[in-house]
Amino acid sequence: MPRQDIEGSAARAAALRMLDAVLRRDETLEHAAGFATKGLPPADAALAVAIAGETLRRLPDLDALIDSAMQRPLPEDAKARTVLRLALAQKIGLDTPDHAVVATALPLVDGGPRRLVHGVLSTLLKRDRLLDDEPPRLPDAVARRWFKAWGKDVVMAARRALASRPPLDLSFKAEPVKFDGVKLAPLHRRLTDAGKVTSLPGFAEGEWWVQDLAASLPARCIPDDASRVLDAAAAPGGKAMQLAAAGHQVTALDRSKSRLRRLRENFTRVGIEAEIVEAALEDYAPDAPFDAVLLDAPCSASGTLRRHPEVLYRARPAVIEQMAEVQHRLIDAAAKLVGPGGHLVYATCSLEPEEGEEIVTAFVERNGDFSIDPIALDIDGIAADEAGWLRILPGMLEAQGGLDFFFICRLVRKG
Template sequence: MSDLDPARVAALALLGDVLEGQRLLSEVLGPRLDALAPPDRARAQRLAVGTLRWMDRADRALGPFVRMKPWPEIHNILRLAIFEIYEGGTPAHAAVAAAVDLARATDRGAGQAGMVNGVLRNVERAGGWQALPLPRLPKWLRKPLLKTYGKEVVAAMEAAFADGAPVDLSVKDDPAGWAERLGGTVLPTGSVRLDMPGQISALPGFADGAWWVQDAAAAVPARALGDVAGARVLDMCAAPGGKTLQLAAAGAQVTALDLSEARMARVGENLARCGLAAEIVVADALDYAAAPFDAVLLDAPCSATGTLRRHPDLPRAKAAQDFAPLIALQARLLDRALTLVKPGGRVVFCTCSLLPEEGEAQVDAALARHPGLVLDRDALQVDGIDPAWIGAQGLRLRPDYWADAGGMDGFFVAAFRAP
């Protein structure tokens, strides 16, 4: 494939890694893209992410013109071309020609290139792309979400997933000033949402550490700890570090704890860039011991189903059975967090998940395991949060909230007072 467009070749390989290899993009981006020039790296990732995002609609467009399911690599070539034509801004003739070249270079290419050309031409002649339903989630995820939220809410979530995610910033101070300077708006919770971000590291304020990238929903849990100035706070499972930066900027004496040395190195780099300080500890949170903290923030490992706006590979690479160990780990980590906080101290538990097993059910189970543990729902009434979003067990944030402003990640947040 040496004469082919390297970005398309890499994008096709990434699609195979996710759809056939059942691997997340985060696991394969480096090996697949490191040899490419920076513009090709960016384009390959954009093509792969976009194709995964619109795959369900692409398959619907292909359906009338494909009598038998194509070989996986050929199927992905067709999906990639359809994304390029209808959502990627590539002229149809260029996308079709590139798809034919990709097909010819596959192991079965001699017999498939003509089919690829014919099918794509038929799809183009048929039209009606915009009339097709928005991409639906895979059944393994859509079914439990329908049971939990109902058809209308899930449809609104799927619309948010199709739109993708804007770039949000947490700023040290003066959100309105930074929104004006960078071109964006201040969200009700105080985050700054950019209109046209471009290259993040080239924006004013990045090198000076005036702000960091953090989805607006992800910035809410740290605020549920209240005034932390001078308090000893443990950020448990801290990487990638946005909440550590928040807490440090609010004046807390932060200990950032995580198992990943590589990810914690990035946390250290961001702390240095932002002129903030925190103790960094690389250790297993289940084994970590220290003098009791005033407060603990636990953003537990989870299914990440609330982040599908930016990670459309996740529901294609994972399945429901993959999450049972994570759910068990969340309970163990919450139990551990309660041993690391002073009596009466606050523990905030959160997951970027839409599944109640990783949110409301964890709260009910924790209350049953720990007599004297108290929910502090008042702590969740932070600025910009609609009180209607706070349920009996905690705060439920959904991708379809703030739909007119670009949505938010899905999160569940609970605040406890330790016995």
């Protein structure tokens, strides 16, 4: 059998292209998968994404393992190192048989150091155990940063969160009468081993949409009596759908035409209506102020590591600093659209204080007519801290499957 025709090689080649796009070109795994898996059967495409994701979850441990079998370490960006990474990730995380690990790795280095890759794999696969039972290590720079901000326990909880793929959370338009899954909050169900999302009951009828429980919290912080509500960074639409389903008159704003296209598709499937506006928040000039504005601001997304492990390598200090500058501008722009006595809910899916606590603290200091309105939600295990804001940290609801990591603060304007 020709090397390129070995069963499963196409999926591994696609995984290699994804890893190259993420680690060398700073792309998201989702975007990289779009071109890397083009033309593959669905099963092969899914396998490629699983291999790339598993590799990114375990990268520091995989590198240490590879280095332990070599006298002279390979360069960080060497193709052979990446091939070894994805080969070992299959063995460790996907229980791929040894012969398949080797057979599908070698074609990826045709014309290159095949003997080296074969030798390293042969050496490592003879070991009784490749890794200990500790959860995956974080990149050193990330571990140091989060240890300084949150302490050892949170770093360990983040490592445990990284170890496995998260469950599937659904948000409902109305409380379901009969639906499998665990209810952790109103209008919510959590599923494990859900299978194909579009095959779940109620999908075609638009009864629900996929949304991590943590991502649903910002919309839950909008007061019930707020009539006109602006979702200031609305796409892909989960929070705007929550607000509309709750009876608010919603304006969904986003500057991205392509993201708004997806939002419209989601709204159509679910059967929810809202005013949809394509504009930059800083340029938006409505006819009247809003009773409440929700700003789930663009950020480093470091809090989404459970679903997007590549953020550990994309959310670098320079990116965090750049996004914080954007957030300062956006929260000021959002505040201008809040009427007297109205509310502003600011949120980011980030574990970085620079994108959460520091943004709000600086905002309140320069905007004397706004103050923090303490958040209280009827969800066990989720509560505001003494400052009144919500900081969703690794470890919260861990026994129930965990959450993405968010910062959420509700501010009220003087009447």
